[in-house]
Amino acid sequence: MNQIASLNRRGFLQVSAALGAFTLGIRVPEAVAQGAAQGAASPEVNAWVVVKPDDSIIIRIARSEMGQGTLTGLAQLVAEELNADWSKVSTEYPTPGQNLARNRAWGNMSTGGSRGIRESHDVVRKGGAAARMMLVEAAARGWGVPVSECRAANSTITHQPSGRTTTYGKVAEAAARLTPPTDMPLRDPKDWTIAGKPLPRLDTVDKTNGKQIYGADLTLPGMLNAAIRDCPVFGGKVASFDAAKVAGMPGVKKVVQVGETAVAVIADTWWRAKTALDALPITWDNGPNAQVSSASIAEVLKAGLEAPEAAIGNRAGDARAAIASAAKRVEAVYGYPFQNHATMEPMNATALWTPERCEVWTPTQNGEAALAAASEAAGLPPAKCEVYKIHLGGGFGRRGAVHDWVRQAVEIAKQMPGTPVKLLWSREEDMLHGRYHPITQCKLTGALDAAGNLTGLAMRISGQSIVAGIFPQNIRDGRDPVVFQGLSPGGEEGAFGYAIPNILIDHAMRNPHVPPGFWRGVNLNQNAVYVECFMDELAHAAGRDPLEFRRALLKNSPKHLAVLNAVAERGGWGQPAPEGRARGLAQIMGFGSYVAACAEVSVSPAGELTIHKITAATDPGHAVNPQQIAAQVEGSFVYGLSAALHGECTVAEGRIEQENFDTYPVMRMAEMPAVEAILMPSGGFWGGVGEPTIAVAAPAVLNAIFAATGKRVRQLPLKHADLRRA
């Protein structure tokens, strides 16, 4: 029960004394700090599995839970190979500092790109299998019988010839002393009994009674609270501020500058800190970007559509020649705006800094990146820092690659040595300092022959590169490979399914000063809009049915075709729609999975859109928890349709104009369509499920809108479009 005993450090003892580790939602691995389990009351069989004498099992999860269900899914994979009694399983996070200290025993902690399961299925299953083998071996040794005569099931080991049994809890301590096996054969997924099943999540109950603790809820003894304002103009900085004006306000302890660009008020409560911050006179030096606007950014991107220089993502044949000799040429320009992640819980971190040590408690999608940020800001080596991951109130990519809020929290805490300070962003701060979905435009040109066959496609993307903004060292020869998600000639990540003899897909990188980020679905979102809406335009121009047109081009891509066929059939394609409704299709591959959607919409004479239903199909290869996949698909449409209908951050005088949900509306229940999620795991590969279906939401709806109204909407969001029938 005492999860913190082995961590003999002030911060944790305080946390424990104040609230108890469990009520905090922070469970620090008890055996982790020792690196081994010799003599421990609750042996760590290996890095992934702890078995207690009462047979309860703790499975360690390296990835972060942000709603996507990875705690449950990854635990299922470990428990499957462990032959565990699932009813006795709980989970905990190893800390990034312990991962570092133990030579990255838990591997990559980054939680994004729908990679939680698809990237770590092998290592976690081997962890579970190794632990099972050690437990069985310990039992066999205890009985003095051959291992081959023993079997494990449901946390119980049976010596088959004699019928003797023991439990994991009884042999765990002995198992922990054994040499770990090196060869761990894994179960065929068709034989799974825990993985692959639609099990309930492990973390639901506390989310229904207010007990789940998020970063924003954290309280440490003696803790102060900080509210912050960063220069609203990206690239600007603090010119001056008048701390004396707010020094006497209730609860105010200190007013501090944070880096060159921000000012924070530290007070006894957050509300008092925010109240004083609102009253604080701050003068900004708005810097070199103070004249940039959405219009000026659009002009830069527009020029990129025709620029001679571009990085190539997919090329076959000679698209330009095919277009030049086409019987019919179709051309269209699309655009996709900046969008904010708008996690429900704004960014926050609690930091405790002393000259010797820095500790940070924060909701993060990547504990190791948070540790690196904390270390840098603290001016201390990583070994003298630690990050404790707290449950995330949404992530969607915002809490992954860039830990700007962690740096700020540490820089604030450095100015209050020995006192824990919780930094919480206001919603306004969160909206003004996002890491935005990148802005792009796309010009597509298609060549049709006299029979209406697509003989060539040119696709020029112009605009922002996330990689250039976050990991510029990964740009090679001016090329950002992530830009081409879903458009690549092959590969596991996102292969373009259509067989077009002449094709050229390229990218003219144009990076505005607004910082980009990985936003749930990333570049697959706009790429699917561009390709799938244009496919509809081409089908229309060719006088073909959009489904038939796609089917012909997908003849060499059976998995793409299978999900498309599935949604067409279940969505009623080819059959009359209910009165006043129309349907649209889209398909794409991304994050290792094949997805398609059929949307059913109606548009009133006044131009009001209703999205009635979306039928969505996913082939993720192996499906670890079908009901969680269904939840991810349903949720992905809220995210994707929020973006399609409403999502737009505009720029004026160098800053984002939208500051809260009143000017940055998102989808609410009244707009939510019925969702039918078809899961069709074909086996043999591991695809992600958190993101792919987002991408097909918007194009399926846009194509349905065309079917209903004859109007093509080529610039998102839809809120600007006039859908009244012409």
Add this chain to the structure above:
Amino acid sequence: MARLNINGRVVDIAVEDDTPLLWAIREQVGLTGTKYGCGVAQCGACTVHVDGVATRSCSTPVSALDENQKIVTIEGLSPDGSHPLQRAWVALDVPQCGYCQSGMIMAAAALLAANPKPSDADIRGEITNICRCGTYNRVQAAIKQAAGGNQANG
């Protein structure tokens, strides 16, 4: 200074009069199940009951309340998480990240108290809370399930 009745307990709270009820609940009373999402009554993560009415506590100053008004937070909805909505939420595995769910449940509880058999249209019209993970369809199903299982009280 404010004197408030929260979850059946009268508490004196040393705050400025214009302090939002949300922050008094979270920072002075120490009940953190009620969440901050927007501060401008848009998202509903801060929803509590004031005399049974779903109220966005982020935009309700403590000066607008007195000890005769019964404030109920998610922690006070039921003693042991057994409210029909909480049971339905667990049965249907509604939450994803969960941050908005306290507010969702409180909004739904007020709806069911006023309208024990809501139609889908009633639910979609009344529940205006924001969820970014996208639990809306399961929220709707859970409210229907709780209403169905609540017939004796309806």
